Amino acid sequence: MELRAVPRQNRSLRQQVAETLRSAIIHGELNPGDRLREEDLSDQLDMSRGPIREALRQLEQEGLVASFPYRGTVVADVWGDEVLAVLVPIRATLELYALRHALRRFEEPDFNALGAIVDEMQTAAETGNLARVIELDMAFHRLILERSELFHSLQLWEMISPRMRGLFYRMGPHHTSLQEIAEQHRELLAALRSGDEQLAYATLEEHIAEPRLYARLPRGPEPHSAAGDDDAR
Amino acid sequence: MELRAVPRQNRSLRQQVAETLRSAIIHGELNPGDRLREEDLSDQLDMSRGPIREALRQLEQEGLVASFPYRGTVVADVWGDEVLAVLVPIRATLELYALRHALRRFEEPDFNALGAIVDEMQTAAETGNLARVIELDMAFHRLILERSELFHSLQLWEMISPRMRGLFYRMGPHHTSLQEIAEQHRELLAALRSGDEQLAYATLEEHIAEPRLYARLPRGPEPHSAAGDDDAR
């Protein structure tokens, strides 16, 4: 498994490492159970172990890896039914609550920013760029959380969003069409712009539940055994 | 603000620091906005800045502090309406889903473990030991999450539980009586033991919503549906 160096500059090494590993895990370059040795990573990414350690701890909080004292860190399983069953309602709780606060603050520039995201999503959808569509999807919803100025909601959203992203990547190929995703966001934006709060909430709620999107996933009541225990810190 | 040294031995310094700070924040020895300088902490707790940094990052993920690149870390506000409005439904989602899986695994020893927690809670309640009651309350629910063997649910629960604990400490003095808390857990346990899954779910759901417990708070937010609210933070 080869990890190439850092993406954008001008951010802390910890953030760069976290993003690199997150991406590798979500894209399947790293698979559940794969070991992540701090020294290997520090060699490959050409930095000391300090930032690596901090990034691994962060990914642990995001549920992407599991680590055990003095024994190491492994990639966790982000693709069980559990993620779907638990994350969708949590996401709905957060976004609906945040929307209530964000809507009051939204001005023309905010709607335009959302519109720009939707436009770019449309372009990405037409060229079949799944990764870009997903990133823009996340950006759209994150903007609502940001504008709500709710510290804990945004913080928790950041905590579950990496898992959601993993879910999207897994479901993407099963979705009927990328254009439909863009179209749904356009409708959602229209509802937000309408000034009808009830309509906005209802549209967002339905958008998140999104029956078509999850239709193809295996939905069994079978308990899913996770990649490892948690050593309650 | 004086922080005295470590609690239990035989755990990593990071965990000790995290617990010390968590406790100080929740008990109000550290207040929102207070600055947390890595060097000060490393002096006070007599260790290097490494473990301190990692503990601060963890608390950041738990929503207890907020940090800014090259600018420092401050204690966050864990006492807004937001915490209540968002955390209660999230907690309900996690615990109800986990209970479904845990109930199948529960055997006599598990029920007895829960029973022992309730008994001790009763004792703590009779002596007016709020802190102990709260810890046992958390332990009761955590045990359900543990037995569900759901990696992500437990992980997310650990993420929100520090905020819940803060909420409990704030509400404790307003609660009608500690005995009532213990009694409620005894009833909940009976429902779990009954073998009637529907009863178990319903009792847990009501237990979490817990109208009496939140009655005294400044406002009664309506979590999941559209309604009036206020500015937070």
Next chain:
DNA sequence: GTTTGAAATATTGTTGACAATCGCCAACTG
């Protein structure tokens, strides 16, 4: 008196070396 900008300061970000702990396995003991 206000503004500007560069140096000084305070604070976090990063590093490489050293210490502690764990799992494994061979040697030992009964």
Next chain:
DNA sequence: CAGTTGGCGATTGTCAACAATATTTCAAAC
């Protein structure tokens, strides 16, 4: 031969010094 113990290699945990960055200070110009 089963079970225990003690060393060994692998890996994470911790430390103290150094680098990078943001904020503050303060003098000079307008």
